[in-house]
Amino acid sequence: MSNINNDIVERIVVMDELKEFISPLTKEEFNQLKENLISEGCREPLMVWEKSDQDYILVDGHNRYKICQEFDISFQVKSLKFDNIDQAKFWIINNQLGRRNLNPDQMSYYRGLKYESIKKKRGGYEFVESVGQNGPPTYTKLAQEFNVSESTIKRDAKFARGLSFIGKSNPKLKSKILSGETKIKKSDIILFSDIDEKEIKSIKNEADLYNKASQIRNRILTDIEKKLKEDKEDKIKRAQEELKSRDVLFANQMERINRIKGAIISAINRAIQNKDIKAMNELKGLIEKLEDLLFGD
Known part of the structure; x- marks a missing residue:
């Protein structure tokens, strides 16, 4: 850990690609943090990725950094070493999972992010420990780690993907969902996990999100009904052909x-x-x- 100085302050960089992994605070939480920093100072160091001698990428303490900058509050910094941005993201995810004040949606989001991150690190193979070695699936290990079911981990992954897609179109809406300021059903968020990202670009507010979720749900139901009808027609056709063949033979x-x-x-x-x-x-x-x-x- 080292004392911060003006030279390093000028070199601290906030990357949106990393900031989006930070749990948002509610207005009440942010105001309380501001009061504490003003009255007591910044006690905990900000964590930075010392990417080079020139850049210090902020990986933890974004809200404290914003407030300290606004009110000229001094703070300390601790440097971390990462080989690449994926390592930095994985550290942030684990660090966020260590927080005690996560709401259920935030916990689900970070479990899902960790699942996706581990799969990506393994090259997309979820059933191996490393190349050439067999091991339990990623969702099994995480289910044991967090004491939840495997199906919960799988839903968490879809929830995280859906929120990430929404965040690309509307970062503020994503933050409001995670902070609990906007009440959107988790099942609606999951609907966005497997669709084309172009469909999400039109989402500007909660009403747009709700309408798009309804469209996706109706489309899924239509596809299911169509498949059931096709299956039924296929069974009828095969039964008729069977009767015809029996008619000829017997x-x-x-x-x-x-x-x-x-x-x-x-x-x-x-x-x-x-x-x-x-x-x-x-x-x-x-x-x-x-x-x-x-x-x-």
Whole structure:
């Protein structure tokens, strides 16, 4: 740890890419922090990534730094070494998870970020400890670490991805959601985890977020209904083909005549009642079959 001086103050850099990983404070929390700093000074050091002799990237203490700058409050700094920005992000995530005052959404967000970060570090392979070594899935290890279910970790990851996408379009809205100032259902946030980022660019406020979530939910329901209908139609088609094959193999002539007779009556009814052109075409084919059975050689 070293005492801060004017030269280093001028070289402290706040990176938006790292700042977005910092839990936002509510207005009450920020005002209380400001009062404490003004009356008691800045007791804890700001953590910086000493990227080079020229740059000190802030990784912890963003709110204190802002207040100290505004009211000319002196502070100390502690330097950390990272090989790259991903290491810095991982440190921030773990540091935030160590806070005692995280609300449930913030805890979920950071667990999800840690899950995604570990997967990325492993090259996307969630079932290996390292190359060539088998190990438990990432979500299993994190579930044990945080004493939650594996499904919770998976939902946390989707929640974190959804919030990150929203943050790219509207950082303030993301902060308000995490701080609890805006009440948005977690299930709505999760809907944004697997969609094209272009769809999120139109989100300007909570109303836009709610409307877009409704659109996504309706689209998902429509896709499910369409798939169920296709599956049902496919099963009906396969059943009809099976009946036709059995008709050819096992039915004697009179049985086949009676079946065709029943099918003809059904086709006539559908053609008349529904004006169904398909039924008319089916009727022609059935009459030809009946003709073959009755007058064929």
